[in-house]
Amino acid sequence: MIGSRQHGGGVIAFTFIIALLLTVIPLPEGLRFLRPDWVGLVLIYWCMALPHRVGVASGWFMGLMVDLLTGTLLGQHALSLTVIAYITLKFHQRLRLVPVWQQSLTVLVLLVLHQLLALWISRIIGRPGVPWYFWMPSVLGMIIWPLVYVTLRGLRRGFRVS
Amino acid sequence: MLVSLSVVLMVMDHRFKSLESVRNTLSLLVYPIQLIVEIPGTVTDWLDESLATRRKLQEEVDSLRTQQFMQQAQMQKFAALQAENIRLRELLDSSFEIGEKVLIAELMSVNLDPYKHQVVINKGELHNVYAGQPLVDADGVMGQIVHAGPYSSTAMLITDTSHAIPVQVNRNGLRTIALGSGTINRLELPYIPNSADIQPGDLLITSGLGGRFPQGYPVATVSAVQHDPGNAFASVVATPLAHLNRSREVLLIWPGHTTDINSVVSAPVEASAEKADTEAAPENGEAADNHSTAADTATATP
Incomplete structure (x- = not known):
């Protein structure tokens, strides 16, 4: 039992590490504001596909990593990714049933929530407001969700992660 | 939880x-x-x-050599000026530091x-x-x-919205604070009275107040000054001199750790800091730096 539970943990960790890499990889100046939230997307997928493996605690830990990596307030991403993970866990069975494009819409809502929390926190600590393209990463996240979904599903089935 | x-x-x-x-x-x-x-x-x-091709490398070496020659020529004068400056400051009983680690x-x-x-x-x-x-x-x-x-x-970076750096106008020593604006090529100087003598093109250097940045490093040039009679302060905008989004090599400075450049001068001047400065502008020292404590103010000397 324990052996089967552990199976494929490396794959999950690997996808998260790739997501972290994509979070800080240098982009041209103009595209920096459009970077989708990779860690959020990967987290949503695993929470939906394997709710018994990846959950709120993983979300919190990954959020902490993102905070350390991007120099934001320690705990900011941890908080918002915890919330995302929690909501995804709540609705994971419904999410699995609907077609991918409908999942995309849910993902948009989750990512906007994630950014909204980030925005609230940064306003509370006295940073200035944001331009309209602040929200673009969420929209982009919605657009690339099918791609992420198919890729990660392929990985999960290929390596029989369960 | x-x-x-x-x-x-x-x-x-x-x-x-x-x-x-x-x-x-x-x-x-x-x-x-x-x-x-x-x-x-x-x-x-x-x-x-x-x-890289040999030719390109040679060109680079040539240009660097010329540049080094020019700078060395300027440095000859610099040593003399530095000695003179320190001598003069000694007369005024104030210390000045050139050259940090x-x-x-x-x-x-x-x-x-x-x-x-x-x-x-x-x-x-x-x-x-x-x-x-x-x-x-x-x-x-x-x-x-x-x-x-x-x-x-x-x-x-100095342009971050939560950053402030104490500066002074190089031309006349007017002290103020430059705040980051959130735009990479723009600093704001919100605390300059309408009557103050500042004009576009002025060089802003670090004033050394706040004890965090050593004195005398160039920060920005004033790009626009707008006097609005309705406001108490003029709106002044400056452009940072550092290539904030292009530089790849940077220098870390240890203020207070002098290098051997200072040993040129026989008798290093001690103590009595920038007493005159701190007294003259307590309001600047107060708000100097978002992250520094006011107690740091007089610790710039070794």
């Missing part, structure tokens, strides 16, 4: 400095990721260097939060980097270190 834990973390990180060590230790965890991201940049740099660091090609002006450099606590340390490039002040990890550190 985790939510409340995050909130506690955030409050502690924002309000107190106690989490600094935790953050520094944890940053070891993400250091490998920074290194991996760095690889493509390192590889292209290496390829660029090793595949420096270390060259490289920016790591890591993108951080796009709404914060921060960069990562490849030197950390193991190289004696500390939080609050000033950072300059070849043309001017870039910013200061905010988190010093073991192998790499995060620096905040």
